[in-house]
Amino acid sequence: MGRAPCCDKNGLKKGPWTPEEDQKLIDYIQKHGFGNWRTLPKNAGLQRCGKSCRLRWTNYLRPDIKRGRFSFEEEETIIQLHSILGNKWSAIAARLPGRTDNEIKNYWNTHIRKRLLRMGIDPVTHSPRLDLLDLSSLFNNSSFYHNNTSSQASQMNNMSRLLGFQPLVNVNPELIKLATSLLSNQRQNPNPSLMQDFQGNDFNSSQNNFNPMLQTTQIQTPIQNPLPNCTSMTTTASTTASMTMDATRPCVPYFDEAQLMEPNFEQYPTSISNLEWQSNGLEASFGYYDSHQTFMDPSFSDNSTFQSNISGHSNFLSYAPSVMSTPSSSPTPLNSGSNSTTYVNSGSGTEDEPESYCSGMIKFEMPDFLDVNQFLLAQTN
DNA sequence: AAATAAGACAACCGCTCTGCT
DNA sequence: CAGCAGAGCGGTTGTCTTATT
Structure with missing residues (x-):
């Protein structure tokens, strides 16, 4: 289906670029600019497909690319933007001068994502991972979130450690309360009471088609x-x-x-x-x-x-x-x-x-x- | 010192979008 | 309007480097 891949079997090279290839591409673009990527490799004397040339240029050879470690500020910015934009790497890259979408994507997957996971945060929703919070079900299900929760939070942390989970960062009792309540609600069939917050406000009405509790987890x-x-x-x-x-x-x-x-x-x-x-x-x-x-x-x-x-x-x-x-x-x-x-x-x-x-x-x-x-x-x- | 695992990142693949004919 | 090609995007893979055993 669809059209043939851009890199067909016409002897075009794949894999890592050599310094010679890089130089050819740089020289050509400096002289002629980058207009038509499909014809560029032929004109530049490269045995590469246009797509490969474009990626090499935009992700590596472009003169305005900033290389090296991401600063803490850049990291913060990526996380903030990701919480808003999701995996829109190009949109995120547009706000980080000198960084490419590919670089940001790689950095996210190899560094930030893992770190968030270690901290018990879902890197997709940027919310606490409720699958870990669900450990509360190991305890008394019915009365868990009706009582004061500080000791239960401590219990959960201890149990998490016993089970080999990364402990949540000093679990906030109120958050556990919220999460367990939410999980409990989610397991049930749709119920009008779900659409009420703890103050009894009805979020199910047409005027308030918004449930802040659900937003906490169903952030998308x-x-x-x-x-x-x-x-x-x-x-x-x-x-x-x-x-x-x-x-x-x-x-x-x-x-x-x-x-x-x-x-x-x-x-x-x-x-x-x-x-x-x-x-x-x-x-x-x-x-x-x-x-x-x-x-x-x-x-x-x-x-x-x-x-x-x-x-x-x-x-x-x-x-x-x-x-x-x-x-x-x-x-x-x-x-x-x-x-x-x-x-x-x-x-x-x-x-x-x-x-x-x-x-x-x-x-x-x-x-x-x-x-x-x-x-x-x-x-x- | 060698083998293996883990980490990091460049590059590729396949899909979608967009503009042109 | 449909079809095509170029370009861009996000996900995934491959390869190299570094750390650990």
Whole structure:
């Protein structure tokens, strides 16, 4: 079926490129540019197919390619973008100057993916791996998540070790509660009660066709409005967005690729640069940093209004929603004045295995070359 | 020192998308 | 509008290097 492969059996060479071949390709492109890849190898005197030449050029010989180890900032950026874009390596590469999609893909598969797995995070959904959390079923199924869970979390960790699993990073009891409840729900037949959060709010109604609990794990499911609690939101030409939040409902962030591709500026803030999401288990709370980068937690004050101002402090990124719901390794209470407790990462990652991006609440510093607004705008083109 | 395993990354394969005729 | 070819993309494989036994 389909057309013949580009590399037919006409004696075209395959496999690793030699320095001589590289030089031929470089010389030819420097003289003539890269127009038609199919005719290029013949004109350049190469026994390669055009596709092979194109890949060699774009992935290796291009002069603007940055080689060498990925920096921590690049790594963070890849994880953040992957949480939004998924395996869209070319889209991710477009935001990392000098890096190719192939390089990023390889780096993801050989480094980042394994690391996330070791930390009990699903590299696809960027959420805690519920197959590990499901160990709770080894204990008392019926009463497990009706009681205080701190001792049970400890039990689970011990059992995980006994069974040879990588222990989850200091399992957050609330998260276990959420996960086990979710698993329990998922096993049952569709039930109206599934569509209620712990506060009894009905997410099954047409008005709220969004279940923040399900979003925690079924992160790939597109939703219509990632900010369902935002009862009003305005944008202005000065790229300042304000919105009024209904704090009676959890406001769970979610940006999927479709949303990024087609941002609706009547629905979303123009900038998400100084919003910060966090999850403390049951309630996904919503906070932001003020101009002094002090975390503000408006989630439990009625009709909280906040400003998202691009010019406030640029390049402070805080979206990466799915990773945010990861158990904290060393949670440190930050804001105990409200009904929810805010945790910040205490930076417990090791030297060569920085894991700080994988805690209950993570702050990401956006590299200067990554402009969030430009990013969003680019997606609209 | 040799054998084996694991890691890293370049390259290939097959599919889809897009533009041209 | 259909068919074709070029280009791009994501997944997978192959090969080389490094670490371990």
